[in-house]
Amino acid sequence: MASLKVTVWRSAGAGGYQAYEVPRLEAQTVLDVVTYIQRVIDPSLSYRFACRVGVCGSCAMNVNGKARWTCRTHVEKVTADGKLQIAPLSNLPVIKDLVTNMEQFFDKWAKARGRFSGARTRDDDFARVMPDSPQRRNVDAGIECIGCGACYSACDVVQWNPDYLGPAALNRAWTLHNDVRDTMHAERLAAVAGDAGCHACHTHTSCSERCPKQISPTIGIAGLKRAAAAAALDGEI
Amino acid sequence: MKNDFRARSHPAWWAFALHRLSGVLLALFLPAHFWSLGHALEGAAALDGVLQWTALPIVKFGETGIVLLLAAHMTGGIRLLMIEFLPWRDWHKTLLAVAAGVSVATGLAFALNVF
Ligand code: HEM
Ligand code: SF4
Ligand code: SF4
Ligand code: FES
Numbered sequence: 114m115a116s117l118k119v120t121v122w123r124s125a126g127a128g129g130y131q132a133y134e135v136p137r138l139e140a141q142t143v144l145d146v147v148t149y150i151q152r153v154i155d156p157s158l159s160y161r162f163a164c165r166v167g168v169c170g171s172c173a174m175n176v177n178g179k180a181r182w183t184c185r186t187h188v189e190k191v192t193a194d195g196k197l198q199i200a201p202l203s204n205l206p207v208i209k210d211l212v213t214n215m216e217q218f219f220d221k222w223a224k225a226r227g228r229f230s231g232a233r234t235r236d237d238d239f240a241r242v243m244p245d246s247p248q249r250r251n252v253d254a255g256i257e258c259i260g261c262g263a264c265y266s267a268c269d270v271v272q273w274n275p276d277y278l279g280p281a282a283l284n285r286a287w288t289l290h291n292d293v294r295d296t297m298h299a300e301r302l303a304a305v306a307g308d309a310g311c312h313a314c315h316t317h318t319s320c321s322e323r324c325p326k327q328i329s330p331t332i333g334i335a336g337l338k339r340a341a342a343a344a345a346l347d348g349e350i
Numbered sequence: 351m352k353n354d355f356r357a358r359s360h361p362a363w364w365a366f367a368l369h370r371l372s373g374v375l376l377a378l379f380l381p382a383h384f385w386s387l388g389h390a391l392e393g394a395a396a397l398d399g400v401l402q403w404t405a406l407p408i409v410k411f412g413e414t415g416i417v418l419l420l421a422a423h424m425t426g427g428i429r430l431l432m433i434e435f436l437p438w439r440d441w442h443k444t445l446l447a448v449a450a451g452v453s454v455a456t457g458l459a460f461a462l463n464v465f
Contacts, residue, residue, distance in 0.1 A: 122351070178356025203351040267357050316430055318362040318442070335434045 115195070117188065119146055121158065122200040124209050130198065137195065143176050143183040147199060147211065160211040167325065170259030173266070174211050175200040180263035182325040202266035218262050218279070225282040225310075226301040231294045240294045251291040255284045255333050257326045264320035264330055276309035280320035280330030283311055287333030290340060303350040306341035314338075361446050365426055372423040379416055410464045418457030425449035 115137040120130040133150050144162055151158040162172040167185040174183050176191050177198050191197065205213035233240065242249050264280040265271055271279050278286075286305045289295050305311050314334045321329035344350045386403075389396040403409050429449045433442055 175351065175353075175357075178354055180357070201351055203353045203357070205351075207351065266351075267353065269353070269358075272352060315366060316362070316433055317366050319357065319360070322360050322362075323357075331433075338434055 117146060117192070117195050117197055119150065119197045119199065121147070121150060122207075122210065123158070124201075124207050128207075130200075137188070141188045143174070143181065143186045143188060143191065143197065143199065144172055146188060146197060147174075147183065158211070159209040168259060170261035173202055173261040173263045173325075175202060175266065180266040180323045182259075182261055182263065185325065202262050204266050204268070204271045205262065213262070215262060217275075218265055218281070219260070221278045221282040222285055224304065225278050225286040226297060226304045227282055227285040227289065229289060229292065229295055230297045232296050233294070242293055246293075248291040248293055251333075251336065252288045255288045255328050255330075258284060258324075258328055259326060261325065263323045263325060264328075267319040267323040269317055269319065270313055270315060274309055274313060277313050278305060278310050280314075280324075280334065283314070283337060284328060284330040284333045287330075287337050290337065299344065299349050302337070302341050302344050305337055306345070306350060311337040311341060361443060365429070365446055365449070368422055369426045369430075372419040372426070375419055376416075376423060379419075407465075413464065414457060414461045417460040418453060421453035421456035422449075425452045 117135045117137050119133045119135050121133060123129060123131045133154055135146050135149050135154075138145070144165065147158070147160050148162075151160065160172075160174070162184060163169040164171075165184045167182055170182070172183045173180055175181075175198075176183065176186060177196075179191075180202055181191070183199075188197070199211065201207045201211045201213045205215060205218060208214050231240075258281060260281065262281065264284075268277075268280055270277045283305060286301055290298055290301060295301075311334045314331070316331055316335070318329070318331045321331045324330065341350065386400045387397075389400045404413065426449050429442075429445045432445060
């Protein structure tokens with residue numbers, strides 16, 4: 114049977130890659146490979162997953178140097194020569210092996226005011242939002258984020274400036290900025306327009322290259338830059 | 351974990367690297383540029399004295415490089431400004447190709463002219 118030569122980041126001591134040989138199977142995903150190692154070869158390997166179908170956003174890892182959702186990444190797509198290098202996401206503290214601490218990642222969503230705040234109550238009628246309005250289209254383009262952190266891991270600005278809010282939190286802020294029901298637009302723009310906010314982005318598009326949901330946080334960030342500049346000119350923020 | 355080149359191997363990242371490199375090199379070149387033009391303050395002869403240098407092939411070669419850098423930095427900068435200030439379409443990779451093409455054409459035109 115053909116086999117894969119897999120090296121996996123193990124965090125014990127100073128940390129290092131450990132080599133494993135894993136049988137190559139048909140339609141095998143990278144998550145299958147990691148699961149095989151944990152179940153058959155070394156039960157002490159730690160990693161994270163839940164849904165296995167690309168919904169929960171918990172299984173992202175660096176595969177051959179690029180951040181990917183491992184449950185939906187076929188081995189076939191990422192290795193030609195049967196070699197796989199699997200590491201935890203970049204730019205996040207490693208708890209153990211392939212598991213990162215995503216606290217700062219989600220704290221930044223809160224900092225970017227990533228929470229909806231509306232004016233209506235359950236007694237009011239539904240809000241009417243036209244599906245083909247420009248705002249609704251902007252929301253559609255960014256709303257499917259699963260919070261996997263692949264974009265955050267790929268972003269150089271996060272590496273350079275650990276306070277930078279990062280592509281996912283800013284993409285979230287952009288979808289809310291386009292939500293016509295939301296009442297906190299000015300506060301949100303003020304929250305994302307600081308030093309470590311949208312203006313820090315250098316348009317590398319690494320986030321957009323890596324997003325498994327084909328979201329382009331870069332588009333949203335460019336939109337926030339324009340909106341924040343316009344709001345500053347109008348004296349709103 | 352930190353990213354290495356594998357996470358950065360895509361056209362927009364190369365464009366960024368070129369933009370930074372060309373920006374820094376241009377900043378280094380500008381003082382020399384002003385210094386040589388500054389000779390005009392001391393009269394036509396002084397300026398001509400410095401400008402004679404530009405007849406040397408090595409200086410011509412260098413100047414072609416500078417023009418190429420400036421063209422690359424300018425087209426790359428305009429590309430970024432378009433991405434950031436115009437409503438986004440799916441043309442950002444096309445813009446990259448246009449920027450690269452215009453810069454190379456500018457550099458070639460300059461080289462043909464000086465040599
Ligand atoms: C010709 C017109 C020019 C345009 C349209 C232009 C445009 C830009 C833009 C948009 C940026 C921001 C890039 C980013 O966000 O990463 C930038 C950065 C920069 N520019 Fe220019 N620029 C021009 C001329 C110059 C000149 C003459 C110099 C040299 C003195 C220069 C030096 C720099 C430097 C050092 C940076 C920082 C690069 C970085 O942060 O990666 N630029 N330029
Ligand atoms: S486009 Fe902006 S947010 Fe995305 S990777 Fe580049 S710097 Fe980071
Ligand atoms: S924007 Fe894309 S890459 Fe970033 S967290 Fe959301 S789904 Fe993941
Ligand atoms: S395990 Fe849920 S997205 Fe991969």
